[in-house]
Amino acid sequence: MADTDLKPITDGDITPPPAGTDFTPAPPLKDAGVDFDADASGSRTDQAKQTVKDYSSKYGAQATDKIRTLADTGKERAVGGLDQLSQLITDAAGQVDDKLGAQYGEYARSAAGAVSNFSEQLKGKDVDQLIGEARDFVRKSPGVAIGVAAALGFAVARIVQSGIDGDKA
Incomplete structure (x- = not known):
């Protein structure tokens, strides 16, 4: 019988012992060598x-x-990825100049600068500061935080799914 099947005992569940049964009480636990001294x-x-x-x-x-x-390893990887992204955008800015015009190339350079600045900010902070800032952001804007978490979850799921699909091929 499992522990979850146990039911409380009621007076109707108790059956009297057969006549002539000897019920001598068990010896006290002290006599059995078990010491239940309150201090001990x-x-x-x-x-x-x-x-x-x-x-x-x-x-x-x-x-x-x-x-x-x-967390430190993750921060280092994120900073490295952001630096690579910034360099990629900067390299692409020249092609954007040629194909779309100098104005759009400047947009690309501006985006590369913003990514690079963000990377530098991450480098200058320790993990505890980043966690504190994330907590403050979530407290101030819980709706935005939930949206960002959902978008990141969707992106990670897509990346994992594409990796799984790639392994099958």
Whole structure:
């Protein structure tokens, strides 16, 4: 019987023992070698609580360090990607000049400059600052944050799906 199948006992569920059954009470647990001294159990409980706290703080610190390392790596990759994007846009600006005109080439150069500036801002901040700014943004504009998260989720899903479809081919 599973634990979830247990039902409370009611008076109607109790069957009296057969006549002549001897019901001698069990010996006290102290006599059985189990010591339930209040002070001893309290100190054991305190020791167990302290052990749990020690392990949780140890593993919590390890997890925090790992997350921080992963976040730093992600930041470095993002900055590298933004720098490459900025360079790509700058390189394409010359072709835009030739095909669409100098005015549109300047738009491309302006976009490349904006991407480069954003990359420099990311380089100058540590992960904690970036997380704090993201929290502030979400608090100030939760609707925009949800929209951005949905768009990023859609983009990531498309990228993953195209990778999966590419593996099948």
